[in-house]
Amino acid sequence: MPHKTFLAFIWPSLLAMVLFIAVPIVSVAYQSLFIEHEQILITSENCGPFGCTSSVSVDRAAMARLAEEQPAGRYNGxxxxxxxxxxxxxxxxxxxxxxxxxxxIRNRIMNLPFYKALVFTLTYTFVVTPLVIALGFAIAVVVNAIPQMLKGPVIFFSLLPMLVTPLVGSLVLFWMIDSRGIIGAGLQSLFGDPDLSLKASPTLTWITLFTYGVWHSAPFAFVVFYAGLQTVPTDTLESAMVDGASRWERVRFVVMPYLLPLASFIALMQLMDNFRIFEPIIGFSAAASATSLSYLIYNDLRAGNSPLFGSAAATSMLTIVGVVILLLPVLRRNWREFNRKI
Amino acid sequence: MSKPSHRKPLPLALLSTGFVIVWLIVAAFPFLWTMWGSFKVEGDFFSRANWADAITGPVTMRQTGSPFTMAGYEGAWIAQEFWRAVANTAIVTVSVVVISLTLGTLGGYALARSGFRYTFWLLMAALVFRAMPHVTLVSGYLLPFFELNIWGVLPTTIIVLVAINQPFTLWMLHSFFLSIPKDLDESAMVDGCTRFQAFRLAVIPVMWPGVVTTGLFSFLLAYNDFTVTSMLLTQENTTMVPKINSFLGSTQEEGKVMYAVAAVVSAIVPLFALILFFQRQIVSGLTAGAVKG
Structure with missing residues (x-):
């Protein structure tokens, strides 16, 4: 396809991505170099019959003029x-x-807001991703073995946790683990501890969020593996059986290697999605014990009546650097494959 | 599969059946429980006395005279004007799906048919864009949007969601277009069609399954979005998910939390219907990127 035709087809899509993804990244980079204006204070003296008092107040008119002149704030490097x-x-x-x-050193650094969020984000990403792959694979193997007529309904219900809005899904679980909800009350009687609350300690909150993450994403891994299982070559399985491989050995040495590319695909998708974990923290009201990078940005933008654009932008840039580092191995592999094809 | 060597030993069969049942409960029970509970009053759904109250509903019986009440739904939909958020969500999702599919089919087709090196770079850029946390982009929008005075209205949000959707849409449609043989559009062009006519008259008619599948995922992205809609819309223009979040701020009062429960169930029901009708397409869409490699 000649360059001109290519451009004619792709320009609307390209324009949308440049205007609303590439330009905002540049805008974020620019904003991160600025911070909010200092407040301009004026001292006014009120002299009355009992002497003079001076009061300090913010000069709103001057502030508005300043904001008009330099909307991004003042330069902060x-x-x-x-x-x-x-x-x-x-x-x-x-x-x-x-x-x-x-x-x-570790404990004190963990109390700094950025590192606290970074550690949670990375822990979440690298705990949830492997668990999702493992659980998804297990579900796919057992569902593949059930009678044909039951598969449809099972897949229907399995898809729910993944497709339901993350905020809604986390709220549904949050209400159930409330100490007055069914799971919360159940755990209390199970451990015989009437004061047990999953919201109380940071560790339990982290575990709750990890559990939510696995619950939410396992269906994705399940569906991908399930589709892969339909294409496992039966003759290889049969020859393994002839060679005396047990049921487990067949799964381990035939099915798993065959599905390995799918696992790396799921891992890629999950790394991208888990790295931006955000809604569950709001849904579970977990911000006190667990914050993520995305949550920090959201919080800065929501701060009081004047959003902290500079602070949010700096966190955003650091997050973008994180995303690129995370994707670097994938990009390199794709680049090699592409070169081989040409 | 009736050969004896294929049959499972009994303990293994029991174990795997048990596993399926446990998974089904884990996946579906929270939703069914919340749906059932949304017709109760707060005293039952969050029962201090006994969790079983949420099933039988003694407090609901005492307060309203019947074991089921629509109080949560009335409060959310009428008193708190949830219907307005539902209408906004409908406008946003339909527009986003239509616009992203239009842009995405054109772009995906071009990417699938051009063999030049820059298509690789475009696809890789799209992959990096897809991985961007949405909130980082939103922090780039706010200030310019305030300056241009286009913050808070539905069209801005729709365009932003379309743009955020594009990387994913392009990847998915690109892989669907690759599965359609090149000979199809080339023979149409030999017959005298222009490139665009070949695209519209020869390729798109066989692309419908791919378009429907991609459309479903565009719909889900717009429907499930919280980050963009909560930051870019005013209170009056807000969509369902940020509206639900705003209920949570006001839940101190007795009974208000049931508004949120009712609203959550209202937001889940359309998704139930969607999965019911489009299960096959959703499954094929999830695997489209994977099976190709």
């Missing part, structure tokens, strides 16, 4: 990146200098 709510370079230097052992 890389200052936002290194301040205490982002990379916190000074704080870390201080912590390293004053702490006695490695554990203390």
């Amino acid at each position: 890389l200052g936002t990146y290194t301040n205490s709510s982002h990379l916190a370079t000074d704080e870390i230097a201080g912590i390293v200098a004053t702490s006695e052992n490695f554990n203390e």
Whole structure:
């Protein structure tokens, strides 16, 4: 297809992506170099019969004029990146200098908001992704063995956790694990502890969010593996059987290697989706014990009556760097494959 | 499959049947439970006394005189104007699906038929764009949108959702177009069609399954979106998911939490219907990217 025709077909789609994905990234990068204007204060003196009092107030007119002139705020260079709510370079230097052992350093760094969010995001991504693949594979294997007429309904119900809106799905679970809900009350009587609450401790909140993540994404892995199982070559399975392979050995040495490319596809999708975990934190009201990078940005944009654009933009840039690092191996592999094809 | 060597030993059969049943309960029970509970009052759904109250509903019986009540739905839909959010969601999702499919089929077709090196770079850029957390993009929109005075209205949100949807739509449609032989459009062009006529008259008619599947996923993305709609829309223009979230802020009052429960169930029911009718397409869509490799 000549370049001109190609362009004629693709320009609307390209324009939309450039305007609303590429340009915003540039805009975020630009915004991250600026911070909010300092408040312009004016001191006014009120003199009355009992002497003069001076009061300090914000000069709204001057602030509005300033915002008109420089909507992005004042230039701050890389200052936002290194301040205490982002990379916190000074704080870390201080912590390293004053702490006695490695554990203390780790604990104190974990209290900095950016690192707290980063650690949760990465833990979530790398705990949930393998569990999703394992559970999805197990479900696919057992569902593949049930009678044909039952498969449709089973797949129908299996799809629900994945397709339901993440916020709605997490709310449904959140209400059930409430200490007055069925799961919360059930756990209390199971452990004989009437004060047990899944919302109370950070560890339990993390486990709850991980459980939600696996519940939400396992159907995706299940459906992909299930479709893959339909195409496993039967003659290879039969020859393995003739060679005396047991049921488990057939799964381990024939089915699993055959489905390996699918597992890497699921892993890629899951890494991308889990890295941006956000809605469950709102649905489970978990922000006190677990925040993610996306949640930090949302929180900055929601801050009071004036959004912290500079801070949100700096976190966004750091998140984008994270996404690119995460995708680098995939991009390199695709590049090699593409070159081989040509 | 009736050969004896294929038959499972009994313990294994029991174990795998048990596993399927447990999974089904885990997957479906929360939704059924919440649907049932949405017709109760708060005292039953969040029962301090006994969890079984949510099933039988003694407090609901005492307060309203029948074991089922529509109070949550009335409060949410009428008093809190949830219907307005539903109408907005309908406008947003339909527009997003129509526009993204139009742009996506054109673009996906071009990507599938052009062999030049830049198609690879475009597809890789789309992959990176797809991985972007939406909220990072939203933080780039807000300030320009305030400046241009286009913040808070439905058309802006629709365009933004279409754009965010494009990387995924392009990938999916591109792989569907690859499965259609090139000879089809080339023979149409030999017969005197222009490239666009070949696309419209020869390729699109056999592409319908792919278009429907991609449309379903565009619908889900727009319907399920919380990040974009909650940040880019005013209170009056808000869609269902941010509206549900706003109910949660006001749940301190007795009974208000049942508005949220009723709204959540109202948001789930259309998805139930969607899966019921389009299960086959959803499954084929999920695997389209995978099976190709």
